[in-house]
Amino acid sequence: MQTFTQTFIETNGIRLGVAEQGAGPPVLLLHGFPETSYAWRHQLAALSSAGFRAVAPDMRGFGRSDCPAEQAQYTTLDIIGDLVGLVEALGEQNAVVVGNDWGATIAWQAALVRPDRFRAVVALGVPMMDRAPLTPSKLFPVMQQAWFYTHYFAQPGYAEREFEADVATTLRKLYFWASGDAGPRDINTPNPFGLVPREAGLLDALPQPAALPTWLSEHDFEVFVSAFAASGFRGGLNYYRNLDRNWDLQAAFSGLQVQTPALYLVGEYDTGLAIPGMQEIISMMPKLVPGLRGSQIIQGAGHWLQQEAPERVNTAVIEFLHGL
Incomplete structure (x- = not known):
């Protein structure tokens, strides 16, 4: 049963759809791609019961939030600006920030550059990473027959056409094959975060699951399908289209450390763990x-x-929060 409230908040020149529940120290919950604030439905209730004010925005470009037309308006710093404004609009001085997938990347960077506003960070899936020696477009592989999924996402219109042709099929495949229900990750496991054949799409290599993953009900699935049927996927894909620009901007913060308290959680079967070098990054x-x-x-x-x-x-997360 849904017990959180849904509102709109004006921040940083755009309007964000926000789900909120509880009272107490604020905790911002940042979703990834392709998700919305509804991905935090279980945490909104739990954090509220534990004495916290849980706030989950639809990130810019997602769900009920505004989707700026310009691709360049989706850098990490643009999103952090939204969050700084959100904290202020909530009447708070600071907040703990929790993120998964792209939300984890944003959470790390928010704690890095604005520890005055984000007093602690919890990251799910994506570890904190140093600035790469090369821009992402040069770092990720490009081959004659295939390209890395971020290169595919970077081509305006390509992934939108594929994903929006059948939103339910897109989400059914991505949610299942990136989840633990798909089992251990090895070279024989279809991986949505890998190479995309140039003559096909990202979804073509993924079989249609026989059923939804066990953790996702039909009702919850339809909430996501309805959201992306309305918003499309362009806003979320624009985050990937700013990877090189983020790399440029990150030069200004080179050498900084995340000084706030932090917690890192990752699923045993997270597709990211299969990326070469990821285990070493986590250990560092x-x-x-x-x-x-x-x-x-x-x-x-x-x-x-x-x-x-x-x-x-x-x-x-609650144990970590109580220890702050």
């Missing part, structure tokens, strides 16, 4: 995040961690 995090209070692997879960293992995520 304490150098970038001296306030890291723990890294936990959630057994049996995949990329949509807060939806797949809500009780375990809630327990870990």
